Amino acid sequence: MKRRITYFAVLAVALCVFIVVVVMTVMAGLVNEFKEKNHRFAGDCVVGTESLVGFAYYEDFVKLAEQQDFIEAVSPTIKSFALKRRRGSEQDDVVEIMGIDPVRDSQATGFGDTLYYHKDDASRAFEIAYDANLVGCVLGDFMLLQDTNSRNLSETSLPRIAYSISCFPLTARGALAQAGTDMVNTKTFYFSDQSSTGLPRVDGSLVYLPFEQAQLLCGMGESTKRASRLHIRFKPDVKIQAGCEKIQSLWQKFRQDKAGETQAYTLDTVTVQSWKQYRRSSIAPMENEQTEMSVMFGFVGITTVFIVLVVFYMIISHKSKDIGILKSIGVSNVDIIELFSGYAFLVGIIGAGFGLLAGWIFLLKINRIEDWLFKHFGFQLWDRTIYAIGDIPNKVEFKILAIIVVSAVVACLIGALIPSLQAARQKPVETLQVGQL
Amino acid sequence: MIMSKDDFILKAEGLHKSYRMGATEVRVLKGVNLNVKKGEFVAIIGASGSGKSTLLHILGALDKPTRGVVTFEKRDLSRFRAGELNRFRNRMVGFVFQFYHLLDELSVLENVFLPAMTGKSIIGWFACRRQAKNRAKKLLALMGLTERIKHKPYQLSGGERQRVAIGRALMNEPRLLLADEPTGNLDSATGNGILDVLEALNRAGQTIVMVTHDERIAQRASRIVTLADGKI
Numbered sequence: 001m002k003r004r005i006t007y008f009a010v011l012a013v014a015l016c017v018f019i020v021v022v023v024m025t026v027m028a029g030l031v032n033e034f035k036e037k038n039h040r041f042a043g044d045c046v047v048g049t050e051s052l053v054g055f056a057y058y059e060d061f062v063k064l065a066e067q068q069d070f071i072e073a074v075s076p077t078i079k080s081f082a083l084k085r086r087r088g089s090e091q092d093d094v095v096e097i098m099g100i101d102p103v104r105d106s107q108a109t110g111f112g113d114t115l116y117y118h119k120d121d122a123s124r125a126f127e128i129a130y131d132a133n134l135v136g137c138v139l140g141d142f143m144l145l146q147d148t149n150s151r152n153l154s155e156t157s158l159p160r161i162a163y164s165i166s167c168f169p170l171t172a173r174g175a176l177a178q179a180g181t182d183m184v185n186t187k188t189f190y191f192s193d194q195s196s197t198g199l200p201r202v203d204g205s206l207v208y209l210p211f212e213q214a215q216l217l218c219g220m221g222e223s224t225k226r227a228s229r230l231h232i233r234f235k236p237d238v239k240i241q242a243g244c245e246k247i248q249s250l251w252q253k254f255r256q257d258k259a260g261e262t263q264a265y266t267l268d269t270v271t272v273q274s275w276k277q278y279r280r281s282s283i284a285p286m287e288n289e290q291t292e293m294s295v296m297f298g299f300v301g302i303t304t305v306f307i308v309l310v311v312f313y314m315i316i317s318h319k320s321k322d323i324g325i326l327k328s329i330g331v332s333n334v335d336i337i338e339l340f341s342g343y344a345f346l347v348g349i350i351g352a353g354f355g356l357l358a359g360w361i362f363l364l365k366i367n368r369i370e371d372w373l374f375k376h377f378g379f380q381l382w383d384r385t386i387y388a389i390g391d392i393p394n395k396v397e398f399k400i401l402a403i404i405v406v407s408a409v410v411a412c413l414i415g416a417l418i419p420s421l422q423a424a425r426q427k428p429v430e431t432l433q434v435g436q437l
Numbered sequence: 438m439i440m441s442k443d444d445f446i447l448k449a450e451g452l453h454k455s456y457r458m459g460a461t462e463v464r465v466l467k468g469v470n471l472n473v474k475k476g477e478f479v480a481i482i483g484a485s486g487s488g489k490s491t492l493l494h495i496l497g498a499l500d501k502p503t504r505g506v507v508t509f510e511k512r513d514l515s516r517f518r519a520g521e522l523n524r525f526r527n528r529m530v531g532f533v534f535q536f537y538h539l540l541d542e543l544s545v546l547e548n549v550f551l552p553a554m555t556g557k558s559i560i561g562w563f564a565c566r567r568q569a570k571n572r573a574k575k576l577l578a579l580m581g582l583t584e585r586i587k588h589k590p591y592q593l594s595g596g597e598r599q600r601v602a603i604g605r606a607l608m609n610e611p612r613l614l615l616a617d618e619p620t621g622n623l624d625s626a627t628g629n630g631i632l633d634v635l636e637a638l639n640r641a642g643q644t645i646v647m648v649t650h651d652e653r654i655a656q657r658a659s660r661i662v663t664l665a666d667g668k669i
Contacts (some may be wrong), residue, residue, distance in 0.1 A: 325538045328499055329552040329605070330527025332520065429500040432538060 005318075006347065009412075013351025014358065016304045016394060017408050020297050021359030024367070024400055029393020031290050032381070033274075037198040038283055040110030042275040043075070045244045047251060049269040052080050053174050054220050056263035058227040059148025068250065070243055072233040073107035075100065078214040079228035081165060082258025086147055087162035089187075095143070096206050097165060099214020102126065108231040111208075114195040116141070117158065126210045128190050129158050135213060139165060140203030144194045161191035165207065169219025172263045174227065178217035185217045201282065224263050240274050248272045259363065294420040301411050309416025310342060313367050316340070316419045323423050324431030333424035340423060344416030348409035355408070356401060363394040446612060447473040447496060452505035465491050467667035473613070473646055478639040480658030481648045484558070487664050489648040497615045497644060498522050510612070512537035527555050531606025535618035537598040539590035539605070548585040549573035569608075571644045576604040580634065583656055593610050602636060607643075614638065616647040620654055628634050632657045634662040 049055050058076050065074045078099030083092040102125035106112030112122035115138070126136035141148070148159070166186040169177035178182050190211060197203055212221065220226035231317060234243040251272050257265050316323070323336060331339075362369075366381075370392060373379045382392060440589045454466040465488040473479050483489045494500040496507060497512050503575060509529060521617035531552075533536075539548045554562055577586055578598040590598055608616055609647060616635065620628030636657055639645050648656060655661045663669050 120450065321538070322540055325540060326555075328497075328526060328532050328534075328538070329527070330523045330555050332523045332556065381538070427500070429494045432534065 014354035017355025038279040044232035054226035073109035075104040076227040137189035138208035142204035167217040311421040327428035340420035348412030352408040480655035483664035531611040533616040
């Protein structure tokens with residue numbers, strides 16, 4: 001009976017550790033992967049404005065930034081909203097457009113790696129293989145899925161899909177640049193590639209256009225040209241925070257230098273943000289989810305403490321006589337506490353060991369298990385449309401494992417503490433007399 | 438300090454012990470005085486419920502008197518700190534209980550050498566383990582239990598268990614052996630065997646205080662003390 005109770009305690013700890021290891025590993029993997037994708041999408045630092053007007057003199061700042069020894073690459077971009085209509089369709093979709101120079105953007109962000117046809121040569125991202133005179137556009141793969149019902153296209157034959165993109169061009173003051181029936185700029189682009197950033201919101205709403213074309217569509221290509229954002233990549237040894245601080249100082253100085261210029265007011269809304277700040281609206285919910293998950297598993301930890309406490313109460317109530325015997329031969333209260341704490345430590349270590357082993361094996365096989373579940377029952381553990389992951393992350397982090405093992409052992413020690421103290425306080429003569437009954 | 442044969446190893450003066458049972462106070466000991474000389478074999482005899490076991494527990498520092506003083510080798514037990522009391526129970530006295538009180542998870546050998554390992558650090562534990570085992574084996578051989586050292590207590594007969602308990606009590610060569618109805622749970626033949634062991638130990642110089650309700654058993658002691666109505 002006593003041994004069975006101990007096995008239950010070990011099993012309870014093992015189960016808790018197993019669950020925490022699996023969920024924390026997968027969750028941490030998902031969050032890290034999601035952050036990494038956002039980092040690749042944004043570059044290290046973003047200088048820009050939320051205003052659809054953009055900001056002027058960006059070329060000067062790009063030149064200035066490129067002279068800095070801590071900066072690897074800078075990519076100016078145009079960002080705005082547009083109406084997209086596929087040729088043959090009568091439906092307009094509101095999309096975000098992003099005007100980029102694919103080469104510069106691939107140097108500053110991970111754009112090149114997200115392409116399907118031109119992964120190895122991003123400079124051809126907007127080229128149309130079947131007609132060099134046409135202008136290409138790159139669609140997010142989720143958007144393409146909605147348009148063509150095919151997420152992965154043939155590698156060799158580029159489908160001929162034409163889109164008309166319509167924008168409302170704005171002046172530097174934010175007024176409509178054109179009036180009457182010509183107030184909208186419309187241009188036809190042909191599908192030239194698809195981009196898969198792994199960020200569902202981006203891949204479902206973003207159309208990449210050649211920088212100059214987007215600039216013209218949005219009315220930012222006037223004599224004083226404007227851009228929406230500059231995506232910056234730092235040299236590999238530069239810390240993000242430090243790099244952003246340097247960019248901030250550089251920007252302040254630049255702004256002062258441009259104070260007398262005619263469109264200096266467009267610089268007022270420009271901010272310098274690290275990639276995390278820039279993507280915080282996307283990352284924060286994920287981080288909150290991770291925090292909530294940690295809190296939930298904190299409760300699992302409390303449950304472990306309670307289970308161990310109950311088990312130790314049961315063990316100690318069964319061991320009252322033995323405690324009396326030990327005290328009669330001179331075992332001290334501290335020794336009794338040490339004895340039960342040691343026991344709890346062993347329960348924690350062995351339980352955590354089994355839980356870790358089981359969790360590790362499960363994580364190794366998690367993708368195979370999910371494939372099997374999907375194949376036979378159509379069930380997915382994580383909905384790919386939300387998490388946009390290929391495989392379920394199963395990379396076990398030593399730091400997380402160490403925290404979980406230590407927490408499990410501490411939980412066992414806490415759970416055993418009160419019963420151990422009670423055991424130590426028992427009077428030997430009383431427990432021995434109870435044993436005689 | 439070397440003691441002469443007439444020195445008292447144990448002195449109890451004016452021992453009172455009372456328990457509270459609800460609103461009623463039950464007075465078990467009402468001023469007990471008892472002196473035990475070194476090398477003596479004292480039997481405390483009394484009817485069931487007369488307070489014999491309570492007295493023995495107080496003499497062995499397993500319990501505290503409500504009033505009165507117990508001195509062991511001229512040291513007042515009530516002045517002992519917790520650590521000193523533990524050392525006293527571990528080294529100065531050995532207990533033999535009516536119901537043996539052995540640890541079922543441990544083997545016979547482990548039960549016997551357990552007192553020698555008490556209070557030791559892990560290093561100390563490993564350092565003295567072999568020596569303790571050897572002494573335990575000698576004691577078990579003395580008790581005629583050489584063949585039983587690997588057995589668990591529940592695999593032994595009552596008499597064998599009691600001999601294991603005596604072995605455990607003697608492990609640290611205590612100055613005083615306290616036996617609480619050591620034959621109370623045994624048939625007369627087995628009980629006599631246990632008394633033979635106690636007599637032999639006493640002849641070898643071991644001081645023994647034994648509690649019993651049986652006058653015939655008490656006769657085996659060198660001195661009989663009767664406890665009646667909470668007094669001697």
